[in-house]
Each structure stands twice: as structure tokens, then as C-alpha cells.
Amino acid sequence: MADLNPALNAPSLAAGLAGRRIPFEAVPVIDLAPLLADPAHGATAAAIGEACRTVGFLYVRNHGVPQELVDTVFALGRRFFDEPLDAKMAIHIARSPHHRGYFPMFEENTDPTLTADLKEGFDMALDLPPDDPHVKAGVPLHGPNVWPEALPDFRPTLERYYGEMRQLAERLMRAFAVALDLSPDFFADKIDKPLAQLRLLHYPPQQGHVEEKTLGCGAHTDYGCLTILAQDEVGGLQLQNSAGEWIAAPPIPGTFVVNIGDQMARWSNDAFAATLHRVINTSGRERYSVPFFFDPNFDALVECLPSCHSAEQPPLYPPIRAGEHLLNRFNATFAYRKTTESDTPDH
Template sequence: MRSGGLDPRRTSFDEIPIIDLEPMFSGDAEAKADLAAKLRKACAEVGFLYVRNHHVPQAVIDSTFAAAHTYFAQDDAAKMRNHVSLSRNNRGYAALLEENTDPTARGDLHESYDIALEVPADDPDVLAGKVLYGPNQWPEGQAAFRAALEAYHAEMLKLSGHLLHAFALALELDETYFDSMVSKPLATLRVLHYPPQFGEIDDRQIGIGAHSDYECFTILAQDAIPALQVLNTAGEWIAADPIPGCFVVNIGDQMARWTNDLFASTVHRAINRSGRERYSIPFFFGPNYDTVVEALPSCIDADHPAKYPPIAAGDYINGRFAATFAHYGAAQEKAAAGDAA
């Protein structure tokens, strides 16, 4: 195996690498191979990277940030009309402190609105109880908000396909290796609003507590306000400040499991000390609900047996959501009781 084989080298990095994605759009095989080697190194050593030349129109990004500003400026009563507790599948609004990504902390200082793949209520997977599939909640009378988020979600699906092809090459697999596993992905778009924190800050209550992401990877758009920090192997928090024209991409826990920990799902957090409101747009991409996540053939050998038992992607995410979102387990219990009645 190239690039250090299956023994990953974790570094006490002091900056986040930048990867140019243009080869995944140009089709040049030699340029793709060079990109794949750089991507493998970034994912094995850091687990975070910036991507440029991603081909997502800036107008789509700007519209979604504008929609987030307008939405979160509403009063609490208006936002609570689409609270996530009204959704069986974790879609809608969540208020300050309702999420707790770090179980040792006291809640995250952000509010959010989540959508995912739009799946009709009468879809066979929804009727079969695969609760991460289903329809989105949408605020009444806010067509511009819905249009902006749906356009952004569609662009993220396209970009995720290109990224998956790059990951496959980086893992010495056929470029289309993952395609059949993401025909109906668990792909969540979230818009986030972080109020500023002033004075002495309790590290148990920050914008978002220290955590790793659950899915295969996350694509993050940031506004101009710095807040994101990434933990290196020396225990230092490294800034992942916004770079114009770039998304931040980080490896999630499912990809770490898929790669038998060759790729790092790196702990990160956000603290908004800017004195201004901060907005960000993460997109969490994972495979189909029933896709079994188990060590990839290129990530195991006699000296590197599989570390994790196989698990369906949906079952894995369900378990993580239940541990993170106070409303999620209650919504599932309520739905189950209704189904049994």
C-alpha cells in the first residue's frame, strides 16, 4: 500500500491542508491520482481539510446564508412552530441548549434548522419504520427559505458524489465503488446560528462542544466569523478559520469505521468570541440507511484486522442521535406508541 500503508500517521498539525478538487471535474487521470494521494495524507494525518474549486455556485451559498439570517431573526414563538419534536425524523428547528454534543458539557449555545433528503410519508422505507427517512418540515409562508435550502441541499449532493469518488481513489478502490451505497443517502443539511459569548467562558457551555461527527464526512460553509477549532494529537486546539472560496471538509465516524481508523474522525468544537452573530452551514453525508458499514477491503490485511463489527448506517446514526438530542428518543417512543395503537 502507498502513503504509509494501513498504519496511519497522526500529526500534531498546526494548520489545515487545502485540497484542490478541480481534477474530479476535469477527468484527467494523472491529476486525479495526485489529488487522491494528497487527500489520503490529509485524511490519515489530520482528518480535516479545506476544498477549493468545488463548483458550488457562490450565489447558492449566499442565498442560504441570507435565508438563515432571516429565519433566525424571527421571535421564538414563530420558530417553535416547526420544532424538531414535531418531526419523527429530526427535521426542523432546535433552540439554544437543546443539543449537547459533548456529554460532559451543559448544552450547546446555538440554534439550528435541519432538513434532509425529502422522502414522502408513503415511501416504503418510511412505512417500514426507517425513521431517518421522511418529509421535511417547512415554515409556513417562507417560500424563499425553503427554496434556498433545497437548492443548497441539491448542490451538496452533487459535491458529495465528487468527494466520494475522490475518497474511493484515495483508498485504492474503483472510483465508483461507493455509488450503489448512496442512492438514497442519509444527507442532512443544517443551518446554524451562534450568538456571541462575552467575558469568561465556561468550556462546558460553548457554541458547540467538543465532538466528532457521525456520518461519512461533513461539508461546512462558514461566514466570515472565526469560531471552529480542531484538536491535534498534542492536545492543542487549531483554528480552522474561514477561507474565501473554500469549504471545510472533515471525516466522520462512519468513514473512520469504513477505513478501519486509517482516516481520522477528528474532534472539533466552535466558540464564538467575536462579539457578533455567527452563522454556518454544515452538510452531513452518509450512505443509505441499510448500507452496512464495515472495514473496506483495502483497509484490512493479516496485520490489520477489522476493529469494528459491521453495522447498518441507519442504526448507527439512530444511536448517536438518541445520545445527543434530548427530543429525539422521545419522538421515537411517541411514534412507536402510535404505531402500536
């Protein structure tokens, strides 16, 4: 068991790995209560848009997701990761043709220039039956989830949480549309069957001298529209500001962290920033987090929005299908997919 006193056996950090401590107000904290009452609330959408343009990260509070549900998900995550490795490997992500299930330490490498990430995780997504048209057609990443047999409460709880996260993400996408001078429903038909992925993560404490090649999660941008992150009290998340400094993003009780992903950056012609971030767990404790990655429909065309380009600011990226982009990133970052045909990342 890891020593719970972080002062004992505290790791040393290589140059550039310490996140500078600044007041958390430097990452905006936005109250979503007005947005829950009015899905197109202009002032809240404007505040969200300003955060997306200047930071790429924000905290949200009064988001409507029950805290007891968040706490239960964390408790179940700890129970799952405490299961014997053989039990977890029985639902290894490579056994699923739809990229669902467990992945062990070093399976994922979010920064392919370095070594693999010091974390383990569990992935689920939109659960689809065999007669679903996309499943019948063999469209990648569409199908059923897989579940651990020893935890009967695991599936219903995560499915409930997934539903809450999807609803919150859809609200945020409406706010994004308003902030980008589009109709509030602009994204609706592009996210009605999303490649949305819920992930449970466990990071062991890092010991000794921590080098950049041994991070809990290497520096990266997320792949989709947005990410909604629940983090425990341990901390360890860092984001890079426009000056190239790494800034700590500590947990704030009752909030989620929201950040922009690559596909929203492409849609907005980089008006909404996809910010580099990483995780370094030097707390001396186990760290757990629950990100929800909200990606568009597989066939959604991600191309520069009409409000985000002009003769002076032409589109920075060519159009791409959302599913193609996501597959490219999975192929580049997951070890088990190296045995299959893969493409280089396009962003």
C-alpha cells in the first residue's frame, strides 16, 4: 500500500515538470445554473466562449449532476481497480471489437514521443444492440459495452452517469453554438449518436525522480469536442498556458473541469483552443479521475464553421469525418491497436 504521507519518499521532478501554483480563478469558474434554466442563456454562453478562446479550460459548478452519483462512481472505480489483474484482463479492451473495456498500465501512450502512460483505465461508450443499423453495417466503434462480472452495481451506475454526462455535454454544445454566433441547435444533428466515451482512471503515486518520459499521462490534447472531467481530491492535472508555462489545475469541490478537444478546435478554426495538458501524481497517494470524452457522430463532417473564417482568416484544417479522426488517434496511442492497420494522427 502506498504511504499516505506525501512528505515521505516524495519524488523529485525533472526540470519543467512542476506545475506553478496560481489562484484557481486563473482558470475560469462558471456557474451553469442559468444555462440549466435557459439552454441558450446568452451571458453564460458568452462566459463559456471567452474561457474557450483564452484558456481552453474552465471549471463548471451548479451543473445539475447529483454529487451522490459522482461519489458512487468514484467508489465503484476504486473497487474495480482493486480487483485482481486476471479479472480485469478478462475484459481487456483488445477483446472488444468496439474499443470497450479495461486497459492496464502502459497500454495507452497519449504522447507518442515518450514512453507509455503510468495509468490503468476502463472505457465504455454508447451501448448499441446487434440490430442497430451502425452495428449491422460494421461501422467502427459501434456496439455493446463489456462489464466486470464481480461488480453488479457497476453497469447501472455507470450507465446513469453516462446519461447525465451526455445531457450536460449537449447543453455545453448549445452554449458553444451561441458563443460562435450560430443557431443554438447547430450541432444537434451532429451529436445525436455521439462517439462519447466514459472512462475510469487510476494513477499510482509516482516515486523517485520523475522524468518527462514517466508521467502518469503525457502531454496531449483531447480528441473530440469537449471533455468533462471529475477529479478526486488528490490533484495532479496540469495545463499549458499560452506562454508555455505548466499551470496546476487543482480540484475544486462540486465542480467539473471542462476542456476543448481537437475537433472543436478544428470546427472553430482554433478560436476555441485545444490546450495541452498532462497528469503527474506526486501526492504519495492513489489518484482517480473520471473523464467523459464527447465526440461527434462517426459520420459528422468536421469543417471550419461559417462564422469562424474569412478572407483574412482562411480555414486552418481540411475537413475530416469525426470517426476517422478518432480512429487515427486511437491507432496512434493504444498499444493493442499497433497490431492492426493504423494511420498517423492528423492533428
